Amino acid sequence: PEPEPEPTPSFNVAPSSLSAKSLASGDLLNHAAWLACFDALGLGGLTRNLAAHCQLESDDGGTVVLRLDPSQSAMKAEVHNVRIERALKEIGIPRRVQFSVAELDSTLETPQQQEERLQQERHAQAVDLLHHDPNIQKLQQAFGATLIESTVKPAPEPRS
Numbered sequence: 001p002e003p004e005p006e007p008t009p010s011f012n013v014a015p016s017s018l019s020a021k022s023l024a025s026g027d028l029l030n031h032a033a034w035l036a037c038f039d040a041l042g043l044g045g046l047t048r049n050l051a052a053h054c055q056l057e058s059d060d061g062g063t064v065v066l067r068l069d070p071s072q073s074a075m076k077a078e079v080h081n082v083r084i085e086r087a088l089k090e091i092g093i094p095r096r097v098q099f100s101v102a103e104l105d106s107t108l109e110t111p112q113q114q115e116e117r118l119q120q121e122r123h124a125q126a127v128d129l130l131h132h133d134p135n136i137q138k139l140q141q142a143f144g145a146t147l148i149e150s151t152v153k154p155a156p157e158p159r160s
Contacts (some may be wrong), residue, residue: 041087052112126154
């Protein structure tokens, strides 16, 4: 018998099934919703970097508490709270923002970890497609060509 594959962490809701509009109805944010609405926030620079290293710890309808990876705590500043609050309000989720510097929950991804995982998945898919491409296979057979997997760059994911 073959060993069973390692279970992957499960998240409450598939992020793609959520949108900022569906969150604006007064529902409390959960971590899946945080991941789903992250890009819609339109954050940039250091604020985006800081928020990308956070997990949603709690939402009471008035205040969102973001758990920040301790390795990123030096970036914490009030200006980032204000920018994230403004961005949440612009997508219909008016909340105050607080940071809690603590070890992250290993079963949840931060937006940064999610983006890295998705990039790795796109890269693996692109490599697989190239390995199975008949034209690539002909080049390999005719000229002894090899595919240098580290140089494969998948097309950018279209932003919704």
